[in-house]
Amino acid sequence: MGAREHVIELAQDLRQGFWACLARSARAGSELRQTDLFPDHRPPLDTDTKSVYGSSFGYHKGGCARIGSRASVLTPREIIDLLRQEYGELRWRPRSDAMSELVGTILSQNTSDTNSGRAFARLLVRFPTWESLLGADPTAIAEAIRVGGLAGVKAPRIKAIVEEVWARLGSFDLSFLAKMPLEEAKAWLRSLPGVGPKTAACVLLFALGRPALPVDTHVHRVAKRLGLVPPRVGAADAHELLEGMLAPDEVYPFHMSLIKHGRRICKAQRPLCPQCVLAHGCPSAVL
Numbered sequence: 001m002g003a004r005e006h007v008i009e010l011a012q013d014l015r016q017g018f019w020a021c022l023a024r025s026a027r028a029g030s031e032l033r034q035t036d037l038f039p040d041h042r043p044p045l046d047t048d049t050k051s052v053y054g055s056s057f058g059y060h061k062g063g064c065a066r067i068g069s070r071a072s073v074l075t076p077r078e079i080i081d082l083l084r085q086e087y088g089e090l091r092w093r094p095r096s097d098a099m100s101e102l103v104g105t106i107l108s109q110n111t112s113d114t115n116s117g118r119a120f121a122r123l124l125v126r127f128p129t130w131e132s133l134l135g136a137d138p139t140a141i142a143e144a145i146r147v148g149g150l151a152g153v154k155a156p157r158i159k160a161i162v163e164e165v166w167a168r169l170g171s172f173d174l175s176f177l178a179k180m181p182l183e184e185a186k187a188w189l190r191s192l193p194g195v196g197p198k199t200a201a202c203v204l205l206f207a208l209g210r211p212a213l214p215v216d217t218h219v220h221r222v223a224k225r226l227g228l229v230p231p232r233v234g235a236a237d238a239h240e241l242l243e244g245m246l247a248p249d250e251v252y253p254f255h256m257s258l259i260k261h262g263r264r265i266c267k268a269q270r271p272l273c274p275q276c277v278l279a280h281g282c283p284s285a286v287l
């Protein structure tokens, strides 16, 4: 890692670590407050990160031939505002009910939206109600969803989830998660078989409008390139980190705009940095 990357990571770690710590404490109902940690200082702001990065980079400028010396670290708010100019206003509206979102998200793993949509439609043709999946033969479920890929993995997972939800609730109505404290709702979903942080966040955000951030491959990649997530932090750990940086009303537009940007501009193999509206503030820009 070069000196410049090290400075960026250090500044980000300091700020993110601070806010993640406070967010965790608040969620846990702890009495810990900023004034307990740093009684003589106000909380660090995004501008402080930029200041640390900017002054440190001043000692190192000229060392990064491919990246301009005006590079800075954008705040999540700035990223959302810039991407809004590209992709328009992204407002939340319910995509489906929570149980459908849960099964649909399992089907969407490691496949395209088109194929997972087809798999979901065929599942509903073969099993028109969630009740009809109770006790179903996994082979028959796998056959129905084969077009979505990994049917041998997804079929028993869907069956196990459906049966567990039924065992717990005696219904498939997950709307109670809309009112449950956010961390409890996440924990409830994550305790279902095969449900990880991304699937839980998808259900809470897309079906119920809760401020839970799904971190998929696009969100993770773009956030890392923008310096919001340190290089060694994986997607699973990035959920809490990124979510802790966002106000509740920023979660949906942040998720949606980073996905659009990751698909169209900040591609995995060859990011189109010269066309990117974030390039002036992106530590990874190649111009």
Ligand code: SF4
Pocket: 222, 225, 226, 265, 266, 267, 271, 272, 273, 276, 277, 278, 279, 280, 282, 283, 284, 285, 286
């Ligand atoms: S496309 Fe380039 S400049 Fe834009 S966010 Fe990705 S790496 Fe940064």
